Amino acid sequence: MQSIGEAFHLALSLVLSGEADLYEIVGLSLRVSLSATVLACGIGLPIGALIAVSRFRGRGLVLIVMNALMGLPPVVVGLLVYLYLSRSGPLGFLGLLYTPGAMIFAQTILIVPIVAALSRQLLEDLHAEYAEQFRSLCLTRWQSVATLLWDGRYALLTVGLAGFGRAVAEVGAVIIVGGNIDHLTRVMTTAIALETSKGDLPLALALGIILLVLALGVNAGVQALRMTAARQAHV
Amino acid sequence: MTIARLIASTALTLGLAGAAIAQEQSIIVQSTTSTANSGLYDYLLPIYTAESGITVNVVAVGTGQAIKNAENCDGDLLLVHAKPSEEKFVEAGFGTTRTDLMYNDFVIVGPEADPAGVKGMDDVEAALTKISEAGALFASRGDDSGTHKKEVALWKDAGIDPTAASGEWYRETGSGMGATLNAGIGMGAYVLTDRATWISFQNKQDYAIEVEGDENLFNQYGVIPVNPEKCPSVKIDAAQDFADWLISDEGQKVIADYKIDGQQLFFPNAPKS
Numbered sequence: 370m371q372s373i374g375e376a377f378h379l380a381l382s383l384v385l386s387g388e389a390d391l392y393e394i395v396g397l398s399l400r401v402s403l404s405a406t407v408l409a410c411g412i413g414l415p416i417g418a419l420i421a422v423s424r425f426r427g428r429g430l431v432l433i434v435m436n437a438l439m440g441l442p443p444v445v446v447g448l449l450v451y452l453y454l455s456r457s458g459p460l461g462f463l464g465l466l467y468t469p470g471a472m473i474f475a476q477t478i479l480i481v482p483i484v485a486a487l488s489r490q491l492l493e494d495l496h497a498e499y500a501e502q503f504r505s506l507c508l509t510r511w512q513s514v515a516t517l518l519w520d521g522r523y524a525l526l527t528v529g530l531a532g533f534g535r536a537v538a539e540v541g542a543v544i545i546v547g548g549n550i551d552h553l554t555r556v557m558t559t560a561i562a563l564e565t566s567k568g569d570l571p572l573a574l575a576l577g578i579i580l581l582v583l584a585l586g587v588n589a590g591v592q593a594l595r596m597t598a599a600r601q602a603h604v
Numbered sequence: 605m606t607i608a609r610l611i612a613s614t615a616l617t618l619g620l621a622g623a624a625i626a627q628e629q630s631i632i633v634q635s636t637t638s639t640a641n642s643g644l645y646d647y648l649l650p651i652y653t654a655e656s657g658i659t660v661n662v663v664a665v666g667t668g669q670a671i672k673n674a675e676n677c678d679g680d681l682l683l684v685h686a687k688p689s690e691e692k693f694v695e696a697g698f699g700t701t702r703t704d705l706m707y708n709d710f711v712i713v714g715p716e717a718d719p720a721g722v723k724g725m726d727d728v729e730a731a732l733t734k735i736s737e738a739g740a741l742f743a744s745r746g747d748d749s750g751t752h753k754k755e756v757a758l759w760k761d762a763g764i765d766p767t768a769a770s771g772e773w774y775r776e777t778g779s780g781m782g783a784t785l786n787a788g789i790g791m792g793a794y795v796l797t798d799r800a801t802w803i804s805f806q807n808k809q810d811y812a813i814e815v816e817g818d819e820n821l822f823n824q825y826g827v828i829p830v831n832p833e834k835c836p837s838v839k840i841d842a843a844q845d846f847a848d849w850l851i852s853d854e855g856q857k858v859i860a861d862y863k864i865d866g867q868q869l870f871f872p873n874a875p876k877s
Contacts, residue, residue, distance in 0.1 A: 456677030456837050464837070466678055467632055467663060548632075548663035551646075566782025567641050568807030 376574035383575055390552075395583060398556040401469055402537040403587075405476035409536075410529050412477070413484030418514040420485075421492035435489070438482035443475075444541030450475040451545050467548040472556070475542040480532035487528045492517045495524075523595050530591055537584055557583070630659035631842045634671070634679035636750055637780050639825070640664035642800035642869050647862045652849055658842045666749030666780065674698060674828075677835035680843035682828040685798075686750040690826045699828035700840075703851055706859050706870040707824045710754060712815035713785075713802060714794040722794070726817035729762040735794055736764050739773045743788030743795045746776025750823075755796045758820065798823055800869040825870070827851070850874070 383391055420431065452458050454466040454474070465471045495517055496503075503513050518525070540558035547554030549563060557580040564573035639645060640662055649660050663673065667684040674682045675698050682699060684690060694702050712731060714722065720740040722731040735742055744766070745752035759766050766774040775793060777784045781801045788795035789809050797805075802813065827847050832840040849855045851874035859872045 455673075456835060458676075461677070461837075467661065548661070550632075550661040550663060553661055563641075565786065566637070566780050568782055568786060568805040570807055 372571050372574065375571045376578060379571050380575035380578040384579060391579075393552065394555055394557055394560050395579065397469060397554070398537060398558075398580070399583070399587075401472045401543070401556060402476060402533055404473045405480060405536045406529055406533040408473065408477045409480040409484045409532050410525075413481045413532070414488050414518055414525065414528075415514065416481075417485040417488030418492050418518050419510075420489050421496050421517065422510060422513050432486075432489070435482055435486045439486050441479055441482060442541065443479055443539040444545070446475055446479045447542035447545035450478065450542065454546060466546060467550060467554060469547070469554060471546040472543045472554060475546045476536040476539070479539065479542055480535050483535055484528055484532045487531060488521075488525055491524055491528065492521055495521050523599060526591055526595055530588055533587060534584060537580070537587075629657060629839075629842055630661055631680040631839050631846060632661045632663060632678070633681045633683055633846075634674045635662050635664050635683045636667045636670060636685055636825075637664045637782070638685070638751070638798045638801045639683060639870075641780075641782055642804045643864070644800070644859070644862055644870060648855075648858050651858055652846065652855075656845060656849065658845060660846060666745070666747050667751075667753070668748030674830050677830070677837055680830055680839050681847060682830060683825065684750055685823055685825045686753045687824055687826060689750075689753065690828060694828060698831055698834055700831050700844075702826050702828045703847065703874060705825045705827045705850055705874055706856075706872045707822060708799045708870050709816065710751070710796055710821040710823050711799050711802060711813045712794055712796050713788075713811050714814040715789075715792050716810040716812065717792070718814060719792075720794070723814045725815045728758055728815055728818040728820050731815045732759060732762045732764060736762075736766060736769070736773075739769075741773050741775060741788075741791055741793035742766065743784055743791065743793040744774060744776045745781065745784050746778045747780070749780075751781060751796065751798060754823070758796070761820065803864050803867055803869060824873075 420428070420435075450471065451466065453460045454463065454471050455461055456466070465474065496513070499513075499517070499520075503516070508516065538558065540562050543554070543556055544559045544562060547556070547559065549555050549559040555563075557576060561573045561576045561580070564570075564576065635645075641664070645660075645662050649662075653659055663670070663679065665673065667686045667689065670679075670682060670684050671689055671693055673679055674693070682690070682693070683705070690699075690702050693699050712722070712728070714720075720731075720735040720738040722734050725731045744755055770776060775787070775791065777787045779787070781797055782805065785795055785797060785801070785805055786807060787793075789807065789811055794814070827850055829840060829843045829847050830838045832838045850859075856872035856874055859870050860868065862869055
């Protein structure tokens with residue numbers, strides 16, 4: 370178990386050494402997963418809100434499917450995206466395979482169901498409070514959706530964070546569609562997988578610690594943003 | 605910042621990333637893992653890129669997957685170690701020509717306790733027979749990689765069908781060389797590995813090389829440019845340039861120069877032009 374202490378020490382010295390390679394990998398991890406989170410929110414939040422305010426036949430089935438898709442295995446998403454983006458696949462002409470764009474694409478697909486399903490639950494509860502008011506104001510469905518998304522924005526940040534957490538932690542999808550290419554598509558999780566396969570367990574663990582701290586930082590940043598905004602709203 | 609603006613900026617980053625890649629000369633090499641995990645590329649590629657201006661991006665997967673990916677046109681050059689599969693790849697028209705590049709050898713590593721008593725043997729068939737008779741644990745790649753194909757051929761030569769004991773003493777990990785070594789060492793199993801990966805592997809614990817030196821353990825690497833007639837997207841000029849450099853006197857010398865702890869990992873043997 371001495372390797373855990375060694376890993377903490379190594380993680381600290383890695384960060385302090387200011388090694389360009391490490392910052393490149395950290396930067397790409399953040400860029401890919403944050404982009405995927407933003408895209409997934411752009412797609413998933415309206416879907417979640419729309420389903421929250423709608424009543425239609427087969428709604429129960431849609432909810433079950435949506436909730437089940439939260440458990441999409443990353444490696445399956447990676448494989449599907451690979452088949453589409455491969456030069457011999459239908460989207461091969463884009464030349465996206467083995468680029469950060471492909472990784473963003475795969476992670477977006479992975480977390481859209483999470484964003485949609487969680488926001489649906491959250492906004493449906495909010496809608497229950499607002500429904501009467503909406504009716505008295507004769508809001509259209511799209512106006513209701515917009516109002517719900519705006520009023521629930523702070524709570525929805527947590528939904529975004531759940532998506533980000535899933536994206537930044539997964540390795541199965543990005544290693545297939547990104548290829549773990551040094552200086553091009555290597556992110557934290559694929560670097561950890563690589564160091565593990567080289568048998569350099571302390572370095573792999575050190576990178577894991579840095580990844581955790583990174584996720585902590587993003588969450589703290591969003592929390593601070595949320596508190597500042599909420600305070601201003603109540604002034 | 606509104607969501608719309610965030611999306612717009614994301615789309616912009618995506619577009620820029622695509623443009624940057626198209627601009628510079630770069631090729632994708634579908635490669636076996638041993639050449640990457642052993643650090644050969646980290647040593648060799650900067651030298652080549654400095655001379656040629658061509659960036660070489662390496663996707664390191666098992667030989668089986670590397671060939672599949674190249675057949676899907678997702679690479680410009682193939683660098684693997686399973687001669688029969690490579691020749692099939694060229695015959696089917698996916699590659700232009702196959703050239704011998706370099707070799708090293710396979711070894712069987714095992715725990716200090718050596719439950720099957722194979723330490724110091726140089727006859728791999730006899731060693732595998734002893735392991736199977738003792739029912740000692742053996743961790744196999746089981747992933748259709750070059751090393752796995754080699755291992756399957758060795759068992760066949762020894763007249764043993766280890767898959768009959770799959771899940772008992774024969775453990776197929778279905779993963780890469782490093783992961784299989786980690787798993788094998790974790791359970792005290794014998795593992796067949798290429799020497800380069802073993803020398804550079806850092807989680808050896810009490811493991812050491814126990815069987816080596818049989819000529820059947822020879823491990824030949826080959827290099828094949830992907831055929832532009834099958835795959836129009838292939839950057840054949842750059843791929844051919846890299847392949848030519850690898851088999852040139854200079855490239856061969858660079859390969860020979862790569863050492864870890866004073867040990868040479870790969871032995872160049874491209875045909876002299």
